[in-house]
Amino acid sequence: MGFADPENTADLNPIAGLNQNKKLYPWPDKYRAMPNPLTRSPVFAVIRPGWRQMLDRREIPSQSDARIWFSGWQLDQSDCDVWLQALELAKHKDLGTRVFFNRAQFLRALGRQHGGKGYQWLDDSLKRLFVAAVFIKTKRFQSAFHLIDGYDLDQKTGDYWLSISPKAKAAFDCDHTSWVDLERRLQIGPGQQLTKWLQHYVCGHEKGRQHTVSILFLYEWSGVGGQTKVFKSRDIPAALKGLERLDVITGGRVRQDNMVTWFRPEV
Numbered sequence: 001m002g003f004a005d006p007e008n009t010a011d012l013n014p015i016a017g018l019n020q021n022k023k024l025y026p027w028p029d030k031y032r033a034m035p036n037p038l039t040r041s042p043v044f045a046v047i048r049p050g051w052r053q054m055l056d057r058r059e060i061p062s063q064s065d066a067r068i069w070f071s072g073w074q075l076d077q078s079d080c081d082v083w084l085q086a087l088e089l090a091k092h093k094d095l096g097t098r099v100f101f102n103r104a105q106f107l108r109a110l111g112r113q114h115g116g117k118g119y120q121w122l123d124d125s126l127k128r129l130f131v132a133a134v135f136i137k138t139k140r141f142q143s144a145f146h147l148i149d150g151y152d153l154d155q156k157t158g159d160y161w162l163s164i165s166p167k168a169k170a171a172f173d174c175d176h177t178s179w180v181d182l183e184r185r186l187q188i189g190p191g192q193q194l195t196k197w198l199q200h201y202v203c204g205h206e207k208g209r210q211h212t213v214s215i216l217f218l219y220e221w222s223g224v225g226g227q228t229k230v231f232k233s234r235d236i237p238a239a240l241k242g243l244e245r246l247d248v249i250t251g252g253r254v255r256q257d258n259m260v261t262w263f264r265p266e267v
Helices: 077-090 103-109 116-131 166-173 182-186 193-202 215-222 228-245
Strands: 031-035 054-060 067-073 099-102 133-137 142-146 150-154 159-163 177-181 209-214 250-254 259-264
Touching: 031 077, 031 182, 067 116, 077 099, 077 116, 077 159, 077 193, 099 103, 103 116, 103 159, 116 142, 116 150, 142 166, 177 182, 177 193, 182 193, 193 215, 193 228, 209 215, 215 228, 215 259, 228 250, 228 259
Parallel strands: none
Antiparallel strands: 031 177, 054 067, 067 133, 099 159, 133 142, 150 159, 209 259, 250 259
């Protein structure tokens, strides 16, 4: 699904949204919320070390009912973790207002060590998220926003204040949002970016059903790069097994017809 269905495009209408609640709708604390359109595109890509690029209004792969452009330094799954945690902190406040957090506590919530290198990593990620701009176009509306509206840091105390643009609410106001199990996500190692990407993609699919998708779509939407034959023979099978070990899916496999299939349990 795109950011809005053709029959329900008011979600992206900036005029229709002026008088609506400025809060994100609440989700259980054990989950992190991810708009489905962003799970079906390389906004948060699988990037090999040293391959991060600066993009300037680059159209990136997405589902057919929405076109997405991206500007800024490419974002990876670690940046996605930071954004998801920022949204978690912001969900109880009006979007656009400042949200307070301590950097050591923030890093612990992500399962990361705090200290000099961790603090620098977090600040670098927040800079990328601030610079990153997403442009979405459906059949009727266009929308553009930065993933983080701005932030401040007290370098003496390690306290941050950040804000999420109210424009970002358009991504959540439609009924297509994935709930990503945080405990399971934290069990995926930092070197398993494709497994992390595949987790939030899978979480956008109905439970208790078998699902099938073209391996070419997964290759394009993940932004993994490299040879497609390696993606098919090594990368995707490893990511599927990683999710099976966490009981996110069962029966994941690549078929001979280049379709990837799995079953998403009810639990």
